[in-house]
Amino acid sequence: MKQSQLFTKTRKEAPTDEVSKNAQLLIRAGYIHKHMAGVYEFLPLGLRVMHKISHIVREEMNAIGGQELKMTVLQDPEIWKKSGRWDDAVVDNWFKTKLSNGQEIGVGLTHEEPLAKVLTQYVHSYRDLPIYPYQIQVKFRNEARAKSGIMRGREFLMKDMYSFSQTEEDHHAFYEASKKAYMKVYARVGLGDITFETFASGGIFSKYSHEFQTLADVGEDTVYLDRSKKLAINKEVFNDEVLLELGVKKEDFEEVRAVEVGNIFSLGTKYAEAAELTFETESGDKKYPIMGSYGIGIGRLMGVIVEVLSDDKGIVWPESVAPFRVHLISIGENEKAEELYKKLTDKGIEVLFDDRDVRPGEKFADSDLLGIPHRVVVSKRSLENGGVEYKKRTDSEGVVISVEDMVQRLL
Amino acid sequence: MKQSQLFTKTRKEAPTDEVSKNAQLLIRAGYIHKHMAGVYEFLPLGLRVMHKISHIVREEMNAIGGQELKMTVLQDPEIWKKSGRWDDAVVDNWFKTKLSNGQEIGVGLTHEEPLAKVLTQYVHSYRDLPIYPYQIQVKFRNEARAKSGIMRGREFLMKDMYSFSQTEEDHHAFYEASKKAYMKVYARVGLGDITFETFASGGIFSKYSHEFQTLADVGEDTVYLDRSKKLAINKEVFNDEVLLELGVKKEDFEEVRAVEVGNIFSLGTKYAEAAELTFETESGDKKYPIMGSYGIGIGRLMGVIVEVLSDDKGIVWPESVAPFRVHLISIGENEKAEELYKKLTDKGIEVLFDDRDVRPGEKFADSDLLGIPHRVVVSKRSLENGGVEYKKRTDSEGVVISVEDMVQRLL
Numbered sequence: 001m002k003q004s005q006l007f008t009k010t011r012k013e014a015p016t017d018e019v020s021k022n023a024q025l026l027i028r029a030g031y032i033h034k035h036m037a038g039v040y041e042f043l044p045l046g047l048r049v050m051h052k053i054s055h056i057v058r059e060e061m062n063a064i065g066g067q068e069l070k071m072t073v074l075q076d077p078e079i080w081k082k083s084g085r086w087d088d089a090v091v092d093n094w095f096k097t098k099l100s101n102g103q104e105i106g107v108g109l110t111h112e113e114p115l116a117k118v119l120t121q122y123v124h125s126y127r128d129l130p131i132y133p134y135q136i137q138v139k140f141r142n143e144a145r146a147k148s149g150i151m152r153g154r155e156f157l158m159k160d161m162y163s164f165s166q167t168e169e170d171h172h173a174f175y176e177a178s179k180k181a182y183m184k185v186y187a188r189v190g191l192g193d194i195t196f197e198t199f200a201s202g203g204i205f206s207k208y209s210h211e212f213q214t215l216a217d218v219g220e221d222t223v224y225l226d227r228s229k230k231l232a233i234n235k236e237v238f239n240d241e242v243l244l245e246l247g248v249k250k251e252d253f254e255e256v257r258a259v260e261v262g263n264i265f266s267l268g269t270k271y272a273e274a275a276e277l278t279f280e281t282e283s284g285d286k287k288y289p290i291m292g293s294y295g296i297g298i299g300r301l302m303g304v305i306v307e308v309l310s311d312d313k314g315i316v317w318p319e320s321v322a323p324f325r326v327h328l329i330s331i332g333e334n335e336k337a338e339e340l341y342k343k344l345t346d347k348g349i350e351v352l353f354d355d356r357d358v359r360p361g362e363k364f365a366d367s368d369l370l371g372i373p374h375r376v377v378v379s380k381r382s383l384e385n386g387g388v389e390y391k392k393r394t395d396s397e398g399v400v401i402s403v404e405d406m407v408q409r410l411l
Numbered sequence: 412m413k414q415s416q417l418f419t420k421t422r423k424e425a426p427t428d429e430v431s432k433n434a435q436l437l438i439r440a441g442y443i444h445k446h447m448a449g450v451y452e453f454l455p456l457g458l459r460v461m462h463k464i465s466h467i468v469r470e471e472m473n474a475i476g477g478q479e480l481k482m483t484v485l486q487d488p489e490i491w492k493k494s495g496r497w498d499d500a501v502v503d504n505w506f507k508t509k510l511s512n513g514q515e516i517g518v519g520l521t522h523e524e525p526l527a528k529v530l531t532q533y534v535h536s537y538r539d540l541p542i543y544p545y546q547i548q549v550k551f552r553n554e555a556r557a558k559s560g561i562m563r564g565r566e567f568l569m570k571d572m573y574s575f576s577q578t579e580e581d582h583h584a585f586y587e588a589s590k591k592a593y594m595k596v597y598a599r600v601g602l603g604d605i606t607f608e609t610f611a612s613g614g615i616f617s618k619y620s621h622e623f624q625t626l627a628d629v630g631e632d633t634v635y636l637d638r639s640k641k642l643a644i645n646k647e648v649f650n651d652e653v654l655l656e657l658g659v660k661k662e663d664f665e666e667v668r669a670v671e672v673g674n675i676f677s678l679g680t681k682y683a684e685a686a687e688l689t690f691e692t693e694s695g696d697k698k699y700p701i702m703g704s705y706g707i708g709i710g711r712l713m714g715v716i717v718e719v720l721s722d723d724k725g726i727v728w729p730e731s732v733a734p735f736r737v738h739l740i741s742i743g744e745n746e747k748a749e750e751l752y753k754k755l756t757d758k759g760i761e762v763l764f765d766d767r768d769v770r771p772g773e774k775f776a777d778s779d780l781l782g783i784p785h786r787v788v789v790s791k792r793s794l795e796n797g798g799v800e801y802k803k804r805t806d807s808e809g810v811v812i813s814v815e816d817m818v819q820r821l822l
Binding site: 005006007008009011030033035036039040041042043044046047050065067068069070071072073074075076092093095096097098099100101105107114118119121122123128131133138140142143144154155 | 441444446450453455478479506508509542554
């Protein structure tokens with residue numbers, strides 16, 4: 001894409017009420033716009049990143065048998081009343097609204113109940129299980145404070161998967177498979193080395209749940225980490241009982257700040273019971289399937305990538321999620337640069353081509369702020385030296401190389 | 412995909428309160444599930460169709476210079492109060508909700524106001540125009556009655572594009588380009604021959620708007636159509652003044668029922684004024700950009716395709732939007748069929764493979780209901796006759812041909 005045609009521009013300052021680093025950088029670079037606290041528009045560059053993260057998550061969920069669907073935002077209270085999660089005294093962050101006939105309805109914050117209800121149409125026998133439906137969908141939570149940029153929004157894009165299994169054994173096998181899939185997601189988006197499977201409290205359905213925590217000073221969670229074992233325990237369950245159960249020693253753990261980038265829960269049969277979702281076993285008994293839920297906040301993941309990988313000049317995108325792979329910058333050589341733009345895009349390489357009529361210093365500063373992984377500069381000087389100046393976003397200095405060498409590095 | 416793994420199944424009956432043909436068929440075939448009136452879950456097959464229609468729309472919007480973004484569902488009232496569209500007495504189908512601090516906010520039904528506000532950050536000079544942002548996003552309208560299935564929902568997926576131009580001339584040129592792009596969309600989704608650009612009333616900003624109307628008995632609109640000129644006029648403006656203005660004769664038009672599958676509006680400067688969105692002209696004056704809006708309901712389009720193309724056996728998808736291209740059916744020959752499944756998917760052909768252990772008659776009936784364009788049956792009989800039985804969904808009889816011939820027909 002030609003940068004002269006991109007309608008967003010970089011900004012010197014983010015809104016003064018924006019305290020989070022991720023939102024400050026993303027707003028300054030033109031990836032997002034703040035609509036109100038915890039609610040952000042995703043502008044073209046930002047949407048491209050969201051699509052790339054979504055695509056990675058989708059591939060990994062499909063790989064473990066996930067079937068993508070799309071639940072509704074508007075929620076009929078009936079099924080939520082049955083499960084006991086409609087009352088604001090129980091779930092305090094519902095957005096609720098009304099149909100024109102006055103009936104109160106909800107704005108979806110999670111989907112265990114309605115999904116279990118959908119499945120009453122399709123699950124009757126043990127032969128119909130297991131199933132793993134998931135969605136990548138906008139969700140809404142009425143957070144009292146929303147000061148973490150896109151890491152904790154009132155409106156946010158989330159991947160939520162749910163498992164329905166016949167037996168505890170089957171449930172456990174999928175639960176473990178989901179952990180591996182989650183770690184693949186974090187590795188692919190560039191957070192693999194600093195993201196850890198973490199023991200956390202389990203709520204009423206099971207003793208423990210598992211979180212995936214990424215090391216970050218800005219994190220809301222305190223986590224105890226054994227780096228050598230790549231094992232982490234959330235502060236809330238870091239006690240003698242758990243240490244004993246896991247067979248680990250307190251002194252091997254260090255206290256770190258981290259941000260939760262995913263969580264998985266065993267849900268037991270509570271929501272199946274509320275929806276009257278049953279199946280007939282091989283021996284003819286009626287049983288409730290065992291459910292699990294598996295969440296990754298797509299927007300949150302994008303925010304965390306910005307928080308932990310950016311430097312003092314701006315954003316640093318991993319290649320896998322960058323809005324473009326190459327930032328091609330023309331310094332007074334638009335004709336030569338345009339040839340190169342065509343050459344690269346013809347090879348299927350995604351290029352943002354800075355063809356704007358602005359000072360070189362501004363172009364370089366913008367390029368650092370935008371954080372595209374590969375920078376290629378075409379200038380009089382580079383052409384005289386036989387090529388283009390090539391620099392990775394993470395390199396401090398560029399090198400002049402031939403166009404052929406540069407293309408080779410990108411293929 | 413193997414059908415034994417797909418969690419949805421066909422159903423004999425749709426819910427008794429479902430009166431629309433599109434929803435009845437889509438529910439029976441397992442594409443959608445009814446959550447409540449006008450609110451539907453999109454199950455795996457249905458979501459695949461939605462993704463395909465979205466992809467076609469996206470390509471055509473990108474081709475005329477569109478830049479995709481994602482606006483927010485939650486809406487701060489401020490900008491809507493300025494434009495005069497917050498009050499329920501003016502706009503009667505808002506869903507409204509409240510932040511935890513009690514502040515009333517909206518649930519998005521359209522996005523002229525907030526988009527104009529976003530652009531105040533980026534549009535300052537005539538050099539920044541024109542721009543054509545668009546989104547494919549879930550929208551909400553509090554319809555009193557919702558009886559048309561996915562053709563008119565309370566929650567629905569929509570493509571809405573907005574144009575911002577310097578001059579009336581530029582605006583007009585893009586408005587005309589959008590008409591061509593829209594007709595390309597309808598042609599690509601299989602409705603080209605029965606969809607007509609239609610004069611309609613323009614509201615307060617311009618004398619006329621344009622709708623795109625697809626001939627359908629179930630349509631809510633009455634339209635006058637000159638088939639030879641491929642010109643239609645909505646009943647609401649089918650009067651002597653308009654006939655004179657268009658230079659056409661009343662007697663060339665026939666009255667038909669049609670359903671609106673898109674509309675485009677000139678908006679003037681009203682929303683730019685409300686958002687204080689201005690730009691400096693080449694001569695240094697301050698002006699408001701001229702806006703247009705361009706909508707296509709993605710869900711509605713899917714519903715219309717079902718309404719107008721289905722037959723008494725079920726849905727008939729055009730290839731471009733079908734969830735799979737090929738429905739491969741094994742009649743007691745799962746091993747041979749599996750080979751073929753691998754062969755086709757290796758060539759990038761999307762196949763739904765009916766490997767289920769059910770009666771042939773049930774498989775054929777399901778196949779007709781699902782509406783996948785190409786049916787390939789592998790049976791003892793077909794193998795004895797040298798291949799597979801191949802039939803298009805629209806053919807009445809299949810033919811036995813060799814596997815090579817069949818693959819050739821699909822490439």
